[in-house]
Amino acid sequence: MVSIARIAREDRNLTQDEERVREDMTRVLELETDIANATSPAEERNDITVLYNKMTLREVQQAFNLNGFNWTRYIQGIMSSVSVTVQPDEPIVVYCSPYLEKLSDVLSKHSHRTLQNYLAWMLIMERVSSMSRRFKDVRAHYRKALHGTTVEEARWRDCVRYVQGNMENAVGALYVRETFSGNSKRMVRDLIRKIQEAYVETLEELSWMDEQSKEKAREKLISHSHKFKNDDYLSLSVCSQLNFSEENYFENILENLAASAQKVHKKLREPVDPDMWIIGAAVVNAFYSHNRNQIVQKTLHIYLIIQTSFIIKKQQNS
Numbered sequence: 572m573v574s575i576a577r578i579a580r581e582d583r584n585l586t587q588d589e590e591r592v593r594e595d596m597t598r599v600l601e602l603e604t605d606i607a608n609a610t611s612p613a614e615e616r617n618d619i620t621v622l623y624n625k626m627t628l629r630e631v632q633q634a635f636n637l638n639g640f641n642w643t644r645y646i647q648g649i650m651s652s653v654s655v656t657v658q659p660d661e662p663i664v665v666y667c668s669p670y671l672e673k674l675s676d677v678l679s680k681h682s683h684r685t686l687q688n689y690l691a692w693m694l695i696m697e698r699v700s701s702m703s704r705r706f707k708d709v710r711a712h713y714r715k716a717l718h719g720t721t722v723e724e725a726r727w728r729d730c731v732r733y734v735q736g737n738m739e740n741a742v743g744a745l746y747v748r749e750t751f752s753g754n755s756k757r758m759v760r761d762l763i764r765k766i767q768e769a770y771v772e773t774l775e776e777l778s779w780m781d782e783q784s785k786e787k788a789r790e791k792l793i794s795h796s797h798k799f800k801n802d803d804y805l806s807l808s809v810c811s812q813l814n815f816s817e818e819n820y821f822e823n824i825l826e827n828l829a830a831s832a833q834k835v836h837k838k839l840r841e842p843v844d845p846d847m848w849i850i851g852a853a854v855v856n857a858f859y860s861h862n863r864n865q866i867v868q869k870t871l872h873i874y875l876i877i878q879t880s881f882i883i884k885k886q887q888n889s
Contacts, residue, residue, distance in 0.1 A: 572596040574709040575695055576688075598685045599692050605680065609673035622666040629659040635671040638678055652829075653836045700729055701824040737827055767792055 573596050580587060616622060626634070632642045647657045665671070678686065695702075699710045707723055714720040724732075735742050770792060774785055813830055815823045 572600060572692065572713070574712070575692070575706065578705055578709065579691070579695060595684070595688050596692075598681065599689045602677070602681045602685055602689050605677045606674075609670055609677050611667070611669050619666075622668075624665045624668050626663050626665055627659065628657065628661045628663050631663050631665065632659075634668075635665075635675070637671075637675050650836055650839065653833050655836065655839055698821075698824070700733075701821050733824075737831065 573593050576592050576596050577587065577589075580592065628643055628646065635642070643657070643659055646661075650657050681689075695706070696710070699706045711720075711723050771789065774780070774788055777785070780788075813826060815826070
């Protein structure tokens, strides 16, 4: 922590007072420890329905004053970047009420200087992967002391992971165009139709399910929507305002962060898109989303099954 602070001060041409820096970072560590102790254990944060607490912004201000912190001004400042106005009666969902209740006591124990240093420390640690080798080398020593990790990821791997994780639709569009033929979507639709037919046949054979339940299962199958998208959708979903430069990697990261945040903030006043993909097209995975009550089975996953297991080009379906 001291080494990171020393490098940050050096880059900003600030005086190097070793004793003061060490004292400041010790207090930051104490604050971070207090915040960790105020945080609910992971096992108490698994059930979203238990954590869900809907309030107005005014009620949030009254319940979690945090020694005078102005929630309305804070949120309005964020939303003003996309020209969205937030009023005191705006509904807010709070998922961390116990933590916010304890946070007021935590903040009152520490000075404004320590809070500012903590925010700077967290910001730097969050973005170390995008910074110069000096910062990454210091983090390697930090991780070794904290987790026993001795080796940093290769730079190229960091870059690939970042692009795939933050521009997943662009990566998906490139992959689809390069790998799959024009009739892939038709084959996938046909495969899903056959799976549905097999499901209905299996449903009729179930002796443990009563007729009412079977009928509900049929209704759900009929109403089930398939979120097929063209690669045009993948291309258009990439923010067209991005202006990347080959020479300014860190600035590219900041621009992408700003664009991603604005994309999310704009959704506050937009109607919910029930057909929106919640993971990237190039993600080969299947899972159940309890928040959306959806079984997410990426079409690309089915593409891969078709390409590698079931379909040989110019052969009939098995």
